Amino acid sequence: MKIVLFYHSLLSDWNHGNAHFLRGIVQELKVRGHEVQVYEPENGWSLQNLVNEYGPEKLNELHSYYPGLATNFYNLDTLKLDSVLLNADLVLVHEWNDHELVKRIGEHRIGKNYKLLFHDTHHRAVTEKSSMAAYDLSHYDGVLAFGEVIKNIYLQEQWTQKAWTWHEAADDSVFYPRTKTELQGDxxxxxxxxxxxxxxxxxxxxxxxxxxxxxxxxxxxxxxxxxxxxxxxxxxxxxxxxxxxxxxxxxxxxxxxxxxxxxxxxxxxxxxxxxxxxxxxxxxxxxxxxxxxxxxxxxxxxxxxxxxxxxxxxxxxxxxxxxxxxxxxxxxxxxxxxxxxxRHTCAHRVNELEIICGELGIDSAKILGNKKEQNLHAK
Missing domain, CATH: 3.40.50.2000 (Glycogen Phosphorylase B;)
Incomplete structure (x- = not known):
């Protein structure tokens, strides 16, 4: 599949917990042979804070842990969706995005073949309901919610007609037990x-x-x-x-x-x-x-x-x-x-996402991607 993701930041986890899960999902999708493109706003606050406080060299360090991890920067005023979404099969749009971007992608979806999902990983559906209700999801195929209660809110409020629970998980390519050497504290x-x-x-x-x-x-x-x-x-x-x-x-x-x-x-x-x-x-x-x-x-x-x-x-x-x-x-x-x-690695979550893609009608041959690699990594 060609998968396009719009998130606040792939590169920075400065006060930005969504980057944790996103990195693991992106790397797992790529291992399975999918083409993945991530788009984040230029001058995003998380990345700017990271660079301003710790310097651009931190981004080089990131790539030593996540080889090949790459993003694309966009400006909402000049973003050309026809080009960005050309031949896309699946598009994910995170809920930290600008309301206008969410609306524009939804309108672009009309008459197109790709499937479009909104991804919610925060508590704002409860704590900032009016802001969440203002997102125009009328042309989206559904919502990925990181908990059952969030999923049910989207359905009960009729913000969407379809929703799936998609929990976060550990990226076990980076998060695994290290050998304990000298303890530094309790x-x-x-x-x-x-x-x-x-x-x-x-x-x-x-x-x-x-x-x-x-x-x-x-x-x-x-x-x-x-x-x-x-x-x-x-x-x-x-x-x-x-x-x-x-x-x-x-x-x-x-x-x-x-x-x-x-x-x-x-x-x-x-x-x-x-x-x-x-x-x-x-x-x-x-x-x-x-x-x-x-x-x-x-x-x-x-x-x-x-x-x-x-x-x-x-x-x-x-x-x-x-x-x-x-x-x-x-x-x-x-x-x-x-x-x-x-039960709870990014490989498990990609398995779940691929099942959802099947429910949405994406061709099974595209979903399977590199079947040999998938069999190696699915758990």
Missing amino acids: LVWIGNWGDEERTAELHEFLINPVKELGLKAKIYGVRYPEHALKSLADAGIEYGGWLPNYKAPEEFAKYKVTVHVPRRPYVEALPGIPTIRPFEALSCGIPLITAPWEDAENLFTPGQDFLVAQNGEEMKQHLRTVLSDENKAGALVAQGLKTINQ
């Missing part, structure tokens, strides 16, 4: 502060337990306000700033445990959506403890793949257990990694 956490959506939770499930247990910990991420940095310093937590996502596996290998603290909108309104961080942590073979979230879609087996702390006191108890009991920690690692490898 706990590592990788995540952005961002928008005060989980300030209380970060204190209860991360900062306070680390402080009260006297753990050696390090936190990576961006958009940490002064009060957050002060809280980290008061707890004796080292702040590492932005960490390129592809370096997370190397950092996980230097610590004994990590935690997941979901943002409030996911916990309260979007059960079943863990975001991509737990997938990646489990794929790297590090014990994981999470703050409460409802695994409504049975993606995992809580208590076996990871431990769940209902409050700060339970978080401390679980941390003590994992840090002191090597057998328990090892069992969590083994089971979590097994679950990822059996």
Whole structure:
């Protein structure tokens, strides 16, 4: 198939979690013999922040982890869809795109043979409903939603006639267990502060337990306000700033445990959506403890793949257990990694996407692509 994707950024994961999954999907599609073209806006805020703060050499580093990864920059005023979408079989348009772009691609779809899907990987369908309702999806073939509850919103609000659940997953070509050499501490956490959506939770499930247990910990991420940095310093937590996502596996290998603290909108309104961080942590073979979230879609087996702390006191108890009991920690690692490898890699998600393509009527010969390569990578 020729597949064209419009996303905010393939190159930058600076405060841009969608890049994690997108990179893995693009590489997996290419391995299977599909022609993939990614388009992102020129001067996109995520890429500009990355380059401004860390320099263009970071992009060279990215390509050492993702050989052959390439994108195309467009300007909405000069974008020529007839050229870009020539001979396309499948077009994916992410929900972080400009409303005008979404509308224009939909209008271009009229009378064309390619299939067109909108891809939603955020909580704005709940938290910014009017903005999401303003997207014109009338000429789209359907929606890929990263959780069942999001899918149902699109259908109930009649924003689309067809929708599929398409969860995020771990890119196991990059996210796999690294050999542990010299440990640098007890706990590592990788995540952005961002928008005060989980300030209380970060204190209860991360900062306070680390402080009260006297753990050696390090936190990576961006958009940490002064009060957050002060809280980290008061707890004796080292702040590492932005960490390129592809370096997370190397950092996980230097610590004994990590935690997941979901943002409030996911916990309260979007059960079943863990975001991509737990997938990646489990794929790297590090014990994981999470703050409460409802695994409504049975993606995992809580208590076996990871431990769940209902409050700060339970978080401390679980941390003590994992840090002191090597057998328990090892069992969590083994089971979590097994679950990822059996169900939650980008190869699994491409398998699902190819099934959806079949339902949309794309020719099966195009969907199969390089069948030999597909058989090697499908799991």
